[in-house]
Each structure stands twice: as C-alpha cells, then as structure tokens.
Amino acid sequence: MNRRAVLAIAGRDLRIVRRSRAVITPIVLVPLILLLVPPVALLGAAGSPEALANELQPLLARLSPELPGLPSAPEQQAILLILVYVFAPLFLLVPIMVASVTAADSIVGERERQTLEGLLHSPTTDRELFIGKLLAPWALAVLVAFGSAACYGLVANVVLGRYGLPPSFPNQVWAVLVLWVAPAAAGVGLGLIVLVSGRVKTFQEASQISGVVVVPVVGMVIAQVAGVFLFDVALLVGLGCVLWLLTLLTMRIAGRRFQRDRLLSGN
C-alpha cells in the first residue's frame, strides 16, 4: 500500500473542500442547526417546562423505573431526557451528512470537474485510490462530529444549569454515541454516496440523495418521544454494530466496483 499517495489524495481533497462554498456551507450549517439551535430553543422554553413534561409523558412513564438517577421534578426529568436522549439521534445526522456531502464532492464532483481521469492515470492502484478518496470525507466527518458533540455538550450543560440541574456532559451515552456510533454513521454516509456515484452526474444530485437518511433518524426521535425505546448505552452499542456492519458491507461492494475501467466506461 502506497500510504504517501493515499494521504496525498486525502490531503488534496480536504484542501479542495475548504475552498468550496457548496461543500463547506452544509458542513457548518448542519451541526449548527441540528445541535445548537434546539438546546438554545430550550432556554427560551424555560418559562413553560410543564408543557415539555406533558409532551414527554409516555417516555417519562416508561423510564422512571429504568433510570433511577433521574431528578424528581417532571420538568427537570423532561429537560434531561431531551438533552441526553431525544436529541441524540439528531447528532447522527452530522457525521452522515458531512461524510456524504464531502464524498459527493470528492468522487462525483471530481468527475464533474473532469479532473478524475488525471488521477486515474496516476501510479496508484484501484485500492489506494478508493481508500484515498474515502479517507478525507470520513476523517472530516468524524472530526466535525467530535467538535459538534463538544459544543453541544457545553451548550447542554448551560441549559441544564438554567433548569437547576448539574452538568451532565460528557456522559456514557454520548461517549458511546460519539466514539463508537458516529464513525460508523460516517461510514454509512460514505457507502451511500459510493454506491450511487455511478448513477448520478453531478455533485448536487449525489448530495441530495444523502438526504434520505433524515427519514430513519427522525423516526428514531419520534419513537423515543413515544416511549418505544431509549437511546441508552446498550442500544447504542447495538446500533453501532449494525452501522459498522452496514459500512463494511457497502464498502466491500463499493470497493469491488471501484475500478478504473468502470469509472471511465461508466459500466
């Protein structure tokens, strides 16, 4: 494996991302909208916490015996559940979106800009090219996810303080979410783009396709609020396993398809 060439491809793709408004905008906006706006909005809702407690009644009823450490006041319970558990699935959108948008630019965008063929003529193997092309989007997605989680934790602690609760971040749930599930989620985002890359012509088309992942994530949020399940450590470990398996599976398929001949002839 020519590591130098792999790192050269990844480094160059990161440099290009920094200079592309179409790529950098969603990378900045998605975490901002998903992870900072909702907890800040909770600060605004501090005047009517009872309403929140009513909304989360099914979940609170189901969890009271399961989570003995919960505060006694229903409003405080509601805020803690929202910040630690309910918003957790939304966090997964960050690595998925960042990985897929960056991969769309790296693979489909490169073909669109007609610079892909130059790269295909370079002294790299198909495998090195494949890894080099995926390394930058994956690393960036994980990095942005870590940064976003850190910022979210800070804001969430401020919100908790406003409701008279002690800081809860970092905690076990988010540690598993960030360190185990997020990198796998980024892998799923990458796999999605690699699989569709042969069928789409533009970067925009490819990045729009990644929007489909919003549906299951929103489903997870609703399911939690309805008390169907809780994003606890056990569930997250299991979810991480499923996502890693999905990632491995898609990468295996995509890796086989990622051949110079196919990329040029479009077969």
Add this chain to the structure above:
Amino acid sequence: MSDADGTVVDLDGVTKVFGEVTAVDGLTCTVDRGDVLGLLGHNGAGKTTTLRLISGVLTPTSGTLGVFGMDPVTQGAQVRRRTGVMLARPPVDRRMTGRENLEYTARLYGLDRSQAHDRLEELVVSFHLDDRLDDLVDHYSEGMVQRLSLARMLLPDPALLLLDEPTATLDPMAAHAVRQLIVDLAGAQERTIIVSTHDLIEASQICDRVAVLQRGALVALGRPQELAGRVAARGLRLQVAETHRPVVSKLAIDRGYTVEPMSGGEMRVHGVGYERVPQMVRALVDADIDVYGVMIDQPTLTDFYLALHQEDDAPADAT
C-alpha cells in the same frame, strides 16, 4: 513485450468493447524507445481508448499489451509511474494554485521532497510559470493551464508520454511551442511519445510514424512520407504568363491531362506522373511558353488520410 530490446509499447491484437461498441479492434503495433507515434482518426476512432489501454486505466477485452515489458492490467501502477499523460482537457485542479497542483503530483508519484523541489523549480522556469505559480489555476489563461499541464506531466520524469490532442485548444504560437517540445523530448531526451491528433500537418512534422485508426481498427501504419507516397501525385503546379494559359491548357489536354486553374495565377495539371514531368516541361519550352515556376505537387499525409476515408465513406455500389 520487452523493454530490453528497445520496444517500449507492444500491442498484440488488442480489442476493447464497451457494450455493443468496439472502440479498439484487434490493434497490433509496437513503439520503440525515442519514437513518436501519431494516432490519427476521426472522433470515436479509438485514439483515446488506445492511450487509456496503454496506461492501464482501461482493461482490454482481448489481446495482450506490454509496456516497458510489464502488463498494464496487472502492473498498472508500475507502468503509470514511468508514464506521463496529457489529456485533451488538462487534468489540473482549478481550485488549487499551480504550485499545489505540482506538489500534489509529486506526492502521487512518490518523489522525495528535495528531488520534487528541484524538478519543480526547473520546470516552472522553463514553462514560464514562475511568476504566477502561487495563483489559483482558475485565474490562468488556457495557454498557462496547458503549460502547467505539461509541467505536471514531466515532473516525475516519465520515459513514456501519452498525449491526447495536446495542441487542440492552443493558439498557433503555443501550439508551435508544444510541437517543438515534443520533438525535443523524443529526440534529445529519448522519451517515447504516443500522440493522438486531428492535425495532419502536425502529425507530419512531429511523428516518426503514424497509425490511422478507423472504427477502432488499424488501417494504416507507417512513416508520414511513406503513407503520403501511396497516393498518386496530384500533378504539376505551373506559373506561366497569363496570355499563355490557353496554349498550356491545350498542350496538356492534347496529352490526356486535365487542367485546373488555381488562385494566384497558378494552374494545376493533373495526371502528370513523376516520370512524365521532364516531357511536359520540354513541351512548354518548345512552345515558347514563359514559365515562371514549376512545382511537382507532392501528395501529403492529408491526401493519404482523405483518400483513405473517402474510400471508406463512399456509398456501396447499387446492384
């Protein structure tokens, strides 16, 4: 298939099929070290596909390829390490500076830092890129982009160059400079060059041999002069006094030739074979014609190419 005997590229019955289209059909030819081979043919004749097969970015459907004695299908990375490619659309990234593009290429080819630095400095000076090297390529003129693309191709010091229509988008001066560079790279530096082009005059000037492709198949291979020689001479071009032109026409027609008036006071006498030129000139002198110029209208590679394709394009006889 060996590099040792001076053969750099060896194609043996190479065929490439895309779906139902045969892009390259049983191509067989060799290219020796220091040779410049021109690939000629209409759009879709298989020129670019041939270059891609040699570089190992496409896999042949059948046939065998050898480049530097290696198989580009299984040893593609090693083949490409010694091969420089210049594409019709320069593959430089416009969102990076010229320097970043070159440094990226150096890393891809595994050049060590000091080696890359020295080579880069040398190339940017010779391609007059030094004062704009840190500008984004997006701000370059097309000529500069092409020069950067050339510098990028030569940076790893490749022994084999594959050029896909290298002068297609250039102005006459820049195109001339590229042609001169190709001649220098093959001649003094003994690099092997395969160049696809639509410019037949360019092919005559820079290529040792040309291969004409038609629907993927090789229909002619040889030195440009040799191929041109396969076409019948077009005749004699005469410059005579205007008042004598009717007499010249009569003389020519009496001998079974045809006459075509040309611009600039010239006339072309068709059908005069090389061996009959002295006879024709003697007849003109005997008839007291004021002759200002006689030129044998030699066929060119263009004539050969057109003749070849006219045969191919001619409608089948109705029976």
